[in-house]
Amino acid sequence: MLPFSYTLIVVLLGTVILGGIAGMIGTLVVFRSQALIGDALSHATLPGVVIAFMLMQARQLEVLLVGAFISAVIAMFLLDVIKHHTTIKFDASMALILSAFFGFGQVLLSHIHKDGSAAQAGLSRFIFGQAATLLRSDVYLLAGVALLLFVLLMLFFKELKLFIFDEPFFVSLGFSRRIMNALITFMVVMIITIGIRMVGVILMSALLIAPAVAARQFSNRFGINVFLAWLIGGIGGAVGTYMSAARANMPTGPVIVLVLGVIVLFSVLFSFNDGLIKHAFLNWRYRIQIQKYRALIHFYENPDKAPMAEDDYAYFINHDYLRHTNGDLNLTKKGLKKVRLIKGVVDNEY
Amino acid sequence: MSIEILLVALTTALATSMVGVFLVLRKLSMLTDAISHTILLGIVIAYYFVRDLHSPVLLIGATLMGVFTVYLIEGLIKVKNVNEGAAIGIVFTMLFSISVIIINTQFRNVHLDIPMVLLGNLEFTIFNRTTIGFLNLPTSLVVMLVVLLLNLALLSLFYKEIKLVSFDYALAGVLGFTPVILHYGMMTMVSLTAVAAFDAVGAILVIALMIGPPITALFFTRTLLKTLLLTAVIAVFNTVLGYQLSVLLDVTISGMIATVILFSFMTALVFAPDKGLISRLITLHSQKREVAFITFIQHVKNHQNTADAADELAKATIHTHLGWSETFMNKLIDKASKTGYIKLENDVIGLTDKGNDYYKRLRFNQ
Numbered sequence: 147m148l149p150f151s152y153t154l155i156v157v158l159l160g161t162v163i164l165g166g167i168a169g170m171i172g173t174l175v176v177f178r179s180q181a182l183i184g185d186a187l188s189h190a191t192l193p194g195v196v197i198a199f200m201l202m203q204a205r206q207l208e209v210l211l212v213g214a215f216i217s218a219v220i221a222m223f224l225l226d227v228i229k230h231h232t233t234i235k236f237d238a239s240m241a242l243i244l245s246a247f248f249g250f251g252q253v254l255l256s257h258i259h260k261d262g263s264a265a266q267a268g269l270s271r272f273i274f275g276q277a278a279t280l281l282r283s284d285v286y287l288l289a290g291v292a293l294l295l296f297v298l299l300m301l302f303f304k305e306l307k308l309f310i311f312d313e314p315f316f317v318s319l320g321f322s323r324r325i326m327n328a329l330i331t332f333m334v335v336m337i338i339t340i341g342i343r344m345v346g347v348i349l350m351s352a353l354l355i356a357p358a359v360a361a362r363q364f365s366n367r368f369g370i371n372v373f374l375a376w377l378i379g380g381i382g383g384a385v386g387t388y389m390s391a392a393r394a395n396m397p398t399g400p401v402i403v404l405v406l407g408v409i410v411l412f413s414v415l416f417s418f419n420d421g422l423i424k425h426a427f428l429n430w431r432y433r434i435q436i437q438k439y440r441a442l443i444h445f446y447e448n449p450d451k452a453p454m455a456e457d458d459y460a461y462f463i464n465h466d467y468l469r470h471t472n473g474d475l476n477l478t479k480k481g482l483k484k485v486r487l488i489k490g491v492v493d494n495e496y
Numbered sequence: 497m498s499i500e501i502l503l504v505a506l507t508t509a510l511a512t513s514m515v516g517v518f519l520v521l522r523k524l525s526m527l528t529d530a531i532s533h534t535i536l537l538g539i540v541i542a543y544y545f546v547r548d549l550h551s552p553v554l555l556i557g558a559t560l561m562g563v564f565t566v567y568l569i570e571g572l573i574k575v576k577n578v579n580e581g582a583a584i585g586i587v588f589t590m591l592f593s594i595s596v597i598i599i600n601t602q603f604r605n606v607h608l609d610i611p612m613v614l615l616g617n618l619e620f621t622i623f624n625r626t627t628i629g630f631l632n633l634p635t636s637l638v639v640m641l642v643v644l645l646l647n648l649a650l651l652s653l654f655y656k657e658i659k660l661v662s663f664d665y666a667l668a669g670v671l672g673f674t675p676v677i678l679h680y681g682m683m684t685m686v687s688l689t690a691v692a693a694f695d696a697v698g699a700i701l702v703i704a705l706m707i708g709p710p711i712t713a714l715f716f717t718r719t720l721l722k723t724l725l726l727t728a729v730i731a732v733f734n735t736v737l738g739y740q741l742s743v744l745l746d747v748t749i750s751g752m753i754a755t756v757i758l759f760s761f762m763t764a765l766v767f768a769p770d771k772g773l774i775s776r777l778i779t780l781h782s783q784k785r786e787v788a789f790i791t792f793i794q795h796v797k798n799h800q801n802t803a804d805a806a807d808e809l810a811k812a813t814i815h816t817h818l819g820w821s822e823t824f825m826n827k828l829i830d831k832a833s834k835t836g837y838i839k840l841e842n843d844v845i846g847l848t849d850k851g852n853d854y855y856k857r858l859r860f861n862q
Contacts, residue, residue: 176579176581176582179579179580179581180581181579181581181582181584181585182526182529182581182584182585184585185529185585189700227765227773228765231773231776232715232765232771233714233771234711234714235520235523235525237523237524237525237526237581238520238523238525238707238710238711239711240525240526241525241526241528241529241703241704241706241707242525242703242704242707242708242711242757242758242761243758244529244700244703245529245700245701245702245703245704245707245708245754246704246708246754246755246757246758246761247758248700248701248754249700249701249704249750249751249752249753249754249755249757249758250751250754250755250758251751252615252701252748252750252751252754253742253745253747253748253751253752253755254747255748255751256747256748256751257745257746257747273614274596348533348589348592348614349589349592349593351585351589352585352586352589352590352593354585355581355582355585355586355589356585356586356589358582359577359578359582359586362577362578363577393601395600395601395604396597396600396601397596397597397600399593400592400593400594400596400597400600401593401597403589403590403592403593404590404593404594404597406590407586407589407590407593410586414572414575414578420575420576420577422575
């Protein structure tokens with residue numbers, strides 16, 4: 147058992163808060179079918195970070211975050227322009243923005259660090275984040291941002307829900323599409339900029355997507371999805387951090403993502419709603435039933451044709467699925483119900 | 497030798513953008529993002545077995561992992577309630593995490609540098625050399641040339657099939673082409689190209705090289721062959737310009753090429769004829785004017801010879817009835833008088849015979 151040191155508690159707090167709030171915001175983007183926007187925007191923050199560093203000559207987190215935020219907003223604006231004014235598919239423009247912004251960031255970085263290895267070290271921090279070196283002040287900042295985003299989410303919960311599920315109706319009620327877009331973009335960009343510090347560019351998108359997808363397997367209600375995503379994100383952060391601290395050389399970010407991935411896998415397999423296991427079980431039971439009641443179904447389908455051998459029906463007659471009335475063989479109520487259940491015919495005669 | 501770096505960059509740009517065209521057309525652009533990241537896991541697993549960083553087995557492992565990634569993503573999409581983007585995002589981040597964990601725990605002492613894989617280094621490609629016959633060439637150049645030729649050969653051999661699958665996947669199935677095989681064949685080529693290219697430009701910039709030139713070219717062309725040719729031209733232009741700029745400014749070459757790709761895309765976005773922003777604005781503007789003109793003529797026709805004509809059609813007050821500004825109204829009146837559709841009698845507007853004909857043409861679309 148690992149002792150809970152001060153550092154571990156700070157890091158745990160950080161990852162749990164981040165995982166939870168990222169899961170909540172992630173539900174919004176996943177329901178909007180824009181899951182990869184997190185990936186695109188997180189890569190696109192690099193030039194902003196470098197420019198903020200060049201202008202302010204400071205390494206404080208807050209300064210760099212402002213740069214990252216502005217850069218991501220510009221990327222989002224570009225994506226929006228391309229989406230609304232050209233025929234280019236959204237995923238193609240995301241791929242380009244993601245990669246080209248990152249390349250531009252690399253150019254800026256190589257400009258300030260003529261020495262290649264320093265540039266590489268800076269990039270490496272940016273790509274992988276450094277959850278293990280989280281400070282108390284970082285956690286305060288994170289908690290503040292998380293609280294702000296939570297309050298925004300709760301305040302506009304009704305509007306966001308309507309906007310996501312029925313945008314035309316939402317607009318027809320007189321709400322502004324632009325403000326809603328801006329709100330969602332703001333929340334996503336905020337969580338990304340703050341999350342990069344901890345888990346890095348590449349894995350940030352997993353923190354947004356994975357809890358939402360896992361939650362989606364258990365409920366069809368938006369509110370419950372948001373709550374479950376919050377729970378799953380928080381659990382993933384906690385378990386991942388603890389596991390990475392328990393063994394030497396285990397990077398925190400990737401372990402958190404792995405834990406989340408395992409949770410997604412379990413949800414997809416074992417969900418009571420649409421889980422793969424449940425589907426497999428239903429299929430299996432269906433097949434068994436078909437085999438067992440084949441003759442009965444045949445009778446239901448072709449009552450007038452010459453019956454199969456009387457022996458085939460013996461079992462069903464014994465169990466009161468079929469009955470001789472006036473010399474003819476007929477389905478009983480029980481038999482009719484059984485066949486209709488297997489065939490999936492809607493029962494409206496009773 | 498700097499010319500060798502440029503050659504590596506050019507072959508990389510050409511090979512990647514050729515497969516990129518089909519990714520863009522099939523709306524699979526973000527798959528490159530996934531494939532280029534999961535390559536790392538393929539390398540790690542292959543390294544686990546061969547324990548040699550220069551073995552070609554690593555490249556095979558990486559390519560297979562790219563195809564496996566596509567397979568996993570498609571499997572996850574089939575699950576109810578998981579959409580495409582979410583499936584991509586989960587699969588590649590998870591596989592990437594696994595590779596980072598394996599490297600950190602098992603291969604700490606090996607020079608398997610993750611940032612190196614993600615970022616690549618064009619400047620260093622010339623130090624790793626291979627001798628073929630009497631030629632001593634950078635290994636990257638040889639690998640990229642082979643991949644480029646393979647891509648071109650397959651493309652020209654299966655041009656018809658690839659075209660069909662790209663534009664109508666279902667029809668390809670109906671005609672008996674087994675689109676699944678073509679799809680995975682294509683994905684294998686994408687994966688192989690990304691694997692060959694990441695050495696030079698890194699996993700993240702491969703995406704720009706693949707997607708950038710095709711979506712720039714698509715602003716100008718409407719047929720597949722022209723798109724392919726223009727893509728190649730744009731790829732070469734971007735690479736040469738990016739290379740020159742990076743030498744001039746003393747910055748990273750691959751990053752500069754990606755920046756130029758974004759820049760040329762933005763230029764096309766703004767200035768392209770027909771599909772560019774400016775041209776669309778002009779079209780919108782002229783359409784607005786045309787609709788206004790038609791509305792004006794209709795208004796005149798409706799109120800001509802009625803009791804309120806003196807008010808509705810007076811030159812001074814007509815703009816209030818149509819809800820337009822006076823200057824805009826005057827422009828329209830000028831235009832209509834010049835074409836001879838309207839005439840002014842005591843400052844009241846009326847349609848001429850020619851105007852009546854115009855109205856009839858509009859009305860019955862003759």
